[in-house]
Amino acid sequence: MFDIPVLSFGEFSITLYALLAAVLCLAAAVFLTFFLRRRGWSAGQTLLCCGVAGFLGLLLGRALYCAVRIDFFLDPETGESIHLPSVLDLSLGGICITGVIAGLFLGGWLISKCLKKDPVGLFDIAAVPGLVLFALLSFIEPLSGQGYGPVLTLPVFCWPPLGIQNGFGEWILSVSFLEGLLLLLAAGIVSGLRLHRDGNRILSALVLVSCFMIIPESLRQDDVLQIFVFARVTQLGYCAILIISAILIWRNSARSGMSGRAIALEALLLLIHIAILVAGEFALDKASWPDGLVYLVMGLILIGTAWLLIHRICFTEKKDQDPDKPSVPQQA
Amino acid sequence: MMSLSRRLSALLLAGLLMIPFSRVSAEGLTPLDMDSTAIAPAPKDENYLSDHEYRDESIHVVIDEGEYDGVHYTCAYVKIADPSQLRTVPAAQANNPNAGFSNFSTNATLGRRIAQAANAVVAVNGDYISISKICHIAMRQGQQIRNIGKGYFDVLVINRDGDFEILPQCTLKDYSAYYETHADSMYQSFCFGPVLVQDGKSVIPENYRDNYIIADRLSQRVALCQIGPLEYAIITCDGDALTYTFGMDILQFSHFCEEFGTRYSPDGFKIAYNLDGGNSATLVFKQRDADGNLVYQKLNMPERERDLADMICFVTLVP
Numbered sequence: 001m002f003d004i005p006v007l008s009f010g011e012f013s014i015t016l017y018a019l020l021a022a023v024l025c026l027a028a029a030v031f032l033t034f035f036l037r038r039r040g041w042s043a044g045q046t047l048l049c050c051g052v053a054g055f056l057g058l059l060l061g062r063a064l065y066c067a068v069r070i071d072f073f074l075d076p077e078t079g080e081s082i083h084l085p086s087v088l089d090l091s092l093g094g095i096c097i098t099g100v101i102a103g104l105f106l107g108g109w110l111i112s113k114c115l116k117k118d119p120v121g122l123f124d125i126a127a128v129p130g131l132v133l134f135a136l137l138s139f140i141e142p143l144s145g146q147g148y149g150p151v152l153t154l155p156v157f158c159w160p161p162l163g164i165q166n167g168f169g170e171w172i173l174s175v176s177f178l179e180g181l182l183l184l185l186a187a188g189i190v191s192g193l194r195l196h197r198d199g200n201r202i203l204s205a206l207v208l209v210s211c212f213m214i215i216p217e218s219l220r221q222d223d224v225l226q227i228f229v230f231a232r233v234t235q236l237g238y239c240a241i242l243i244i245s246a247i248l249i250w251r252n253s254a255r256s257g258m259s260g261r262a263i264a265l266e267a268l269l270l271l272i273h274i275a276i277l278v279a280g281e282f283a284l285d286k287a288s289w290p291d292g293l294v295y296l297v298m299g300l301i302l303i304g305t306a307w308l309l310i311h312r313i314c315f316t317e318k319k320d321q322d323p324d325k326p327s328v329p330q331q332a
Numbered sequence: 333m334m335s336l337s338r339r340l341s342a343l344l345l346a347g348l349l350m351i352p353f354s355r356v357s358a359e360g361l362t363p364l365d366m367d368s369t370a371i372a373p374a375p376k377d378e379n380y381l382s383d384h385e386y387r388d389e390s391i392h393v394v395i396d397e398g399e400y401d402g403v404h405y406t407c408a409y410v411k412i413a414d415p416s417q418l419r420t421v422p423a424a425q426a427n428n429p430n431a432g433f434s435n436f437s438t439n440a441t442l443g444r445r446i447a448q449a450a451n452a453v454v455a456v457n458g459d460y461i462s463i464s465k466i467c468h469i470a471m472r473q474g475q476q477i478r479n480i481g482k483g484y485f486d487v488l489v490i491n492r493d494g495d496f497e498i499l500p501q502c503t504l505k506d507y508s509a510y511y512e513t514h515a516d517s518m519y520q521s522f523c524f525g526p527v528l529v530q531d532g533k534s535v536i537p538e539n540y541r542d543n544y545i546i547a548d549r550l551s552q553r554v555a556l557c558q559i560g561p562l563e564y565a566i567i568t569c570d571g572d573a574l575t576y577t578f579g580m581d582i583l584q585f586s587h588f589c590e591e592f593g594t595r596y597s598p599d600g601f602k603i604a605y606n607l608d609g610g611n612s613a614t615l616v617f618k619q620r621d622a623d624g625n626l627v628y629q630k631l632n633m634p635e636r637e638r639d640l641a642d643m644i645c646f647v648t649l650v651p
Contacts, residue, residue, distance in 0.1 A: 002428060071464035071480050072435050079479040079504040093436040148427065151445065166427035168449065221423075221639060223438045226462070286574040286611060288635045 002164075004145045015091070017143035024140075025054060028133040035125045045115055049122070053107025057100040062090060064099030068225055068233055094146070096225055098237025104130075123202035128191045131205055135183035138176045147176025149219040175219050182212040193310070197252070197320055200313050203245050207313075210242035211306040215298055218281060231281065239274055242305070246270055249312050256319040258312075266308065273305045361390055361649040364416040366492060366519060367474040369425060369432045372417070372647030374451040375618065377626050379648075383619040386453050390649035391417060393454045395617055395631065400569070400588045403580055406615055406632040407567040408454045409596065410646045415494030415562065419645050420458060420472045420520055421450040433472040433642075438462040440639035443614035444628040452628075452645035456554060456566045457614040459524040459607055462641040466544060466608075469507050471521040472642070481507045484544060486525030488556070488605040491517045496558040496603040498527045520644075524607050528555055528586035532593060532600025536586040545606065550579035552613035552633065555589050556644065557604040559596045564646070565604075566615055567592060568632040573610035582606065611638040 005016040029050035033043040041049075066073055066087055075081050086092050108126070112119035141147035142164060151172050152163050158171035166172050186208035195201050217224065217234045225233040250263045280298040283289055364372055379388045384395040390413040397406045412418065424431035426445040431437075440462065447455035459467050461477065469487050470477040481487070487502040489510070499506055502523070511518065526542065527535055540547055552571035558564055567589055571579020580588065585606070593600030607613075614637070618626045630637055 003430075069436075069464070071468075071478070074478075074480055078508050079481065150441070167429045168427070170427075172427060221439060221441050223436065226438055285638060 002142065002145050002166075005143060015144065017140060020140050020143065021137055024133060024136050025050075028129055029054075032126060032129055035129065036122065039117070039121050039125065041115075041117065041122075045111075045117075049108060049111040049115075052111050053104045055103075056107040056110075057103035058090070058095060060103035060106070061095030061097065061100035062087075064096040064102075064233075065093055065225060068096065069093060093225075094144075094223065096237070097234055098240070101237075101241065118198070120198045120202070124195075124198060124200075127202045127205040128187050131183050131187035131190065131209065134209070135180040135187065138180035138183060141176035142174060146222040147174060147179075147220075149173035149175040149216075149221050172221075173219060175216050175222075178219075179213060179216045182216065183209065186212055189310075193314065195313070195317060197317055199248070199252070200317060203249055204310055204313055206241055206245040207249075207309045208306055210238040210245065211302040214238050214277065214302060215295060218284065218295075218298075235281070239277070242309075243270070243274075246309055249309055249316070253312055253316045256316045258316070258319075266312065269308065270305065273301050276301050361413065363414045363649065364419070364647070366416045369419070369421060369473055371425075371429055371449070372419065372451045372645075373649065373651045375453045375648050376650070379650075380618060380626060386618070388648055388650045390414065391453050391646060393617070393646065395454075397631075400592075401580075401584065403578065404570040405568060405588070405592075406570075407565055407592070408456075408615060408617065409559075410454060410564045410566065412494070412562045412564075412646060414649060415492060415519070417647050417649060418490065418494055418520075418564075419450065419647055421446055421452070421455075421643050421645050422461075422472070423639070423641050423643075425449045433461070433475055433477055435477050438641070440641050442630075442637055443616050443640045443643055444630055444637075446640060446643045447616040447645060448628045450643070450645045451647055452616065452643070453618075453648055454566065455614075455616040455643045455645040456556060456568075457608055457612045457640050458642040458644050459522045460612060460641050467523045469502060469521055469523040471518055474519055476511065476515075479504055479507050479511070481505075481523070485523045486527045486605070488520075488522045488525070488527070488603075489514075489518055490520040490522075492519045493517075494519075494562050496605065498530070498603060498605070500527070522556075522605070522607065524605075526582065526606055527603060528582070528606050529557070529589045529593060529601045529604035531602065532590065532597075534583075534586040534590040536583050538583065540583055542582070545582065545609065546576070547582040549576040550581055551576055551609055552611065552636075553580050553582070553585045553609040554607040554613045554615070555585065555604045556607055557589060557593065557601040559593070559601060563596075565593070565596060565601065567604070568613050568615045570633050571609070571613075607644075611636050612640060614638075614640060614643070616643075 006013050007016055029047055033046040036046045073082050073086050075083055108122050109119045112122050148164055151170050152158050157163055161174055161177045163171040164174045190204045193204055214235050217232055277298055280294050283294050284291060380386050386393045392411045394409040422431055422433050423441045423446055424437055424439040426441045426449045443457060461467050461470050468480045468482055481502045481504040483501045483503040487499040489497045499510055550571055551573050553569050555567045569580045589604040615631045616628050617631055619629045621627050
């Protein structure tokens with residue numbers, strides 16, 4: 001939407017957003033080398049892992065975008081052939097964050113396996129720095145011309161960086177700033193949890209990211225990736241991440257002695273929560289209920305979902321530390 | 333067969349409407365660039381003759397509302413002086429005056445905001461250009477955006493004279509062939525439909541079904557109609573796109589358009605084309621709010637607003 005700042009170095013030019021994003025990712029990778037040293041990763045191995053994970057993140061993020069919007073990449077006049085330069089140009093449509101997350105995990109897992117390291121330990125250590133990096137990338141998203149939502153009508157919200165002034169001087173919501181704040185909150189919560197079991201930290205991070213990002217994604221009025229008017233690919237992706245995380249959490253809980261009936265009950269509750277979220281998105285598009293009320297209900301449901309799953313993780317941790325409980329395999 | 337009294341009343345109404353139109357002239361006014369989304373001059377407050385009428389030297393708009401078969405309708409009669417006054421506007425322009433159309437843009441915002449950014453006198457939703465699952469073919473402001481026609485939809489082409497042409501059940505090859513021979517004269521193309529009325533007669537068969545537009549259910553509907561040269565009508569009907577318990581199905585809507593067209597011309601609408609209905613159905617015009625300020629309002633079912641990807645706007649040439 002906004003004019004995108006571009007830096008030129010002779011014949012080479014790069015957007016300020018891409019440059020800052022690259023610097024932040026590089027800084028995060030260097031930062032990670034210190035944390036992973038304790039787990040026996042050399043600096044070179046960490047940087048290799050980050051490089052491969054970053055590349056696969058971009059690749060899968062773009063691939064998912066192109067797969068969902070394949071129609072956009074056909075020749076506009078004949079509609080017959082894929083316009084390859086458009087596919088390779090990330091500035092045309094961008095990338096899908098769900099694909100990026102999948103790519104990062106795939107890259108981390110592949111390199112860990114090749115180096116005979118524990119991927120779950122890697123993911124646990126990368127969880128909080130990853131959330132902080134994600135937050136910082138969200139804060140700079142307006143530099144890419146994206147990350148905005150509806151017009152702000154209450155003057156109390158009309159201040160930067162929560163509000164951005166558009167080309168007509170109106171204040172509009174900076175959804176990306178809101179997302180950045182929520183991601184920092186998630187990072188704070190995850191780092192504050194006393195977690196010992198491998199995999200629980202990354203699962204907590206995934207649960208919180210999924211729950212915290214669904215409403216801001218709904219508020220976006222930028223070039224979001226839609227499946228239809230009211231269904232956004234990123235929201236569906238976060239729901240998928242939430243379900244996968246929940247399944248892994250329940251698997252761990254079952255190994256720690258949680259009854260099948262309790263798991264079934266929680267699974268049913270999660271499905272009801274997701275159904276209410278889908279109904280909420282549908283209502284925002286179709287019904288004439290006040291948007292604020294719908295978002296309030298969705299917000300409460302998401303907080304409830306996050307609490308349920310984080311509580312389950314913490315409960316499992318307590319069970320694991322119970323000296324009377326028989327030992328169980330420590331796997332995520 | 334139209335009764336004599338209806339024919340006479342239609343002629344009388346057409347005659348009355350023609351009086352102010354004869355004053356509409358593009359003389360001394362500069363047409364807008366038809367190949368860009370450049371913003372038009374803002375309509376002047378003093379030219380709003382009432383909450384239902386706007387008139388200046390280049391455009392005349394009359395808003396009308398009523399009931400047909402128990403369903404509330406809102407429509408706009410539009411007469412312009414130059415074809416460049418019929419414009420399409422992307423949602424992105426609501427935030428950035430320089431924004432243009434892009435195949436990759438999925439921006440969406442309220443119709444009132446798009447109309448305001450474009451300085452529209454009257455505006456109506458388009459075919460939801462960013463949803464490529466329905467909008468297979470798109471040209472906006474002379475820029476070819478997309479062609480993946482599958483033959484499911486009738487395509488409306490508006491040429492640079494402002495005249496409508498229909499490419500029925502348009503496939504990729506149909507459109508490519510048409511584009512090859514008409515590229516220079518093409519201005520806009522929309523992919524939704526179906527065409528409701530041609531040469532004054534409904535062309536929707538009794539058993540018409542189309543799941544893409546939920547043709548057989550009662551819903552909000554929108555039609556963009558051409559009455560004559562540079563003379564148009566926008567027709568909307570109320571409905572409920574959630575429960576489908578009231579509104580019009582496509583057959584009923586086509587009959588309504590057929591009948592309504594005779595209000596403006598004894599021959600009815602040359603073409604009436606169905607646009608994206610349901611909660612997308614949005615007709616925007618400036619009306620006075622409670623404080624007496626002229627503000628853009630959604631005229632049809634204002635309690636239900638959906639973010640839109642683009643709008644068709646009729647603008648003034650008077651600076």
